[in-house]
Amino acid sequence: MAAATWRYRGDLEAERPAALVRFANGRLRSPESLRFTVYRSRDTAHPRKRHRRILVSETERLCYVGHNFGSGVMRCNSLCRYFVGVLDKDSGQMEVYNAEMFNMQPLLSDNLIPDDTKDYQKKSYREKVDLCIEAFGTSKQKRALSSRRMNAVGNDIVSTAVTKAAANIIDAKGVTALMQDVAQDDVQTISAFLPPCHEDADRPEHVYKFEDILSPTEYEALRVPAAALASATAEDIAKKAEERSHCSFVLEELKFLPADEKSRDRKARCLWFLDTLIKFSHLKVIKKKHPMGPECPHIISRKLMKNFTSLTYNNGSVQNLVSASMKAKITAYVILLALHINNFQTDLTILQNDMKLQESRILDIAKALRLKISKAKGGLGLEKDQNHKLGTLSLPLPMQKAPAGQRKRKKIN
Known part of the structure; x- marks a missing residue:
């Protein structure tokens, strides 16, 4: 066989380097039977978001998910560069491509039950957008979502307290007496001027x-x-x-x-x-x-x-x-x-x-x-x-x- 030579090819496909995967919970018994699905961000114009990818794989027992963004991403991707070489033994030519490491985590969630899609379809547009923000939103969007949910909880608590207090007042004074108080307040409002x-x-x-x-x-x-x-x-x-x-x-x-x-x-x-x-x-x-x-x-x-x-x-x-x-x-x-x-x-x-x-x-x-x-x-x-x-x-x-x-x-x- 002739001496091997190599040629750098860049990405395997346009804007898509090769994927190197490692499974966080051990080794797979039959890795050759796995099939992978890649999801890419649609925001191709954004310089940071266009490189975001989610890699999904499913075995008989578990579903695995890995991504190259967010808090759980592997730091080695920002510190090192990875390459994959494909050698043609006949010609001795090696094609070298860019690669990216994915840490595949098992997805332990009840949301994988098929019947849960019915619950998702029943959600409002606002709730669906909130789920997307939780998964793919920026840090600013996630903070805004968290703040809005906290305010909603606070408003519910205040509304419940006001309703309860109003019911207690009505029970104590009666509707007729309250209407007289409102009429008197209107007179006093004018009298203030x-x-x-x-x-x-x-x-x-x-x-x-x-x-x-x-x-x-x-x-x-x-x-x-x-x-x-x-x-x-x-x-x-x-x-x-x-x-x-x-x-x-x-x-x-x-x-x-x-x-x-x-x-x-x-x-x-x-x-x-x-x-x-x-x-x-x-x-x-x-x-x-x-x-x-x-x-x-x-x-x-x-x-x-x-x-x-x-x-x-x-x-x-x-x-x-x-x-x-x-x-x-x-x-x-x-x-x-x-x-x-x-x-x-x-x-x-x-x-x-x-x-x-x-x-x-x-x-x-x-x-x-x-x-x-x-x-x-x-x-x-x-x-x-x-x-x-x-x-x-x-x-x-x-x-x-x-x-x-x-x-x-x-x-x-």
């Missing part, structure tokens, strides 16, 4: 003090912007109505300014601030430092931003928002200003339309203010046959009642 109520007052003007709505300093700051309203003539009022520069309530009250200079100035200041509050309630996100314009005094702008907006976070920045609760607060202050202007009786329907509210909403706020609600006919800008709701602040104050929507739900239950 109201100015201080002095229930022991001996006169209506002392129930909600004017100083709690406008401080003396704020009232003084309104002198300049309100001067144009105080000096408005009939022609000026008609022009303002045509331009709709003010709300309907203000335009109507401008027709009845007192002749006395001090009373006229006071009413003009209240009307200017009331009109500003209504315009401010129509905003949503406040993006300007002075949203009501340069003619609005700085102390009033600061009052609007501090007392009638909520802070919110959006895209990493802080914004001022006129939320639903803040609009309820503005509505309460508008109603109280209108009461001080009109001798503690005002048309709620006109204010409702100016503020673009539902009737039930403004009535709920009026009742939280302890007003007596009555009906009246006609009104500015409305159909003559439409019922108007009047709110009157009088003593003694009526008892607080649950909002109408809550009472309706209580009757249904």
Whole structure:
């Protein structure tokens, strides 16, 4: 036989070196009868995943699995290179190929029972994806899966505890008492945004003090912007109505300014601030430092931003928002200003339309203010046959009642 020569061929097949296997639990009696199946990663574009392979072999007694990735992989593959030589005895030529070592471990699992495939088919898509992540996922994916499962267990525990606690409360108090508590909570939620109520007052003007709505300093700051309203003539009022520069309530009250200079100035200041509050309630996100314009005094702008907006976070920045609760607060202050202007009786329907509210909403706020609600006919800008709701602040104050929507739900239950 001629002297042997060798030639390096690289991989046995494209991207697939030869496999050298060793069995972790001993030697096989009939190794020639074994058949091997190779599974390759489909992610051929990924530089690390495209070389992942799983080698499977099955004997009469056991099934063996080996892989070249993960925690159980043999370290020798990263420290050494293996080759396989195939010698042609006639020509003396040896073909040398790349090789990779696989440590075949016996798979001791009940999942090999054929009936288990039925259980697998019943699993949801999410559960099947989780099984794939357990077998082939990256470390980051496995950590995310573990975290999600822990959160799910925690949520189940909390949900069970809340359900049990709710059942105990219902058994102890009863459904009727709980519905009354919910109705009372709704009244208290609205009441949290109201100015201080002095229930022991001996006169209506002392129930909600004017100083709690406008401080003396704020009232003084309104002198300049309100001067144009105080000096408005009939022609000026008609022009303002045509331009709709003010709300309907203000335009109507401008027709009845007192002749006395001090009373006229006071009413003009209240009307200017009331009109500003209504315009401010129509905003949503406040993006300007002075949203009501340069003619609005700085102390009033600061009052609007501090007392009638909520802070919110959006895209990493802080914004001022006129939320639903803040609009309820503005509505309460508008109603109280209108009461001080009109001798503690005002048309709620006109204010409702100016503020673009539902009737039930403004009535709920009026009742939280302890007003007596009555009906009246006609009104500015409305159909003559439409019922108007009047709110009157009088003593003694009526008892607080649950909002109408809550009472309706209580009757249904």
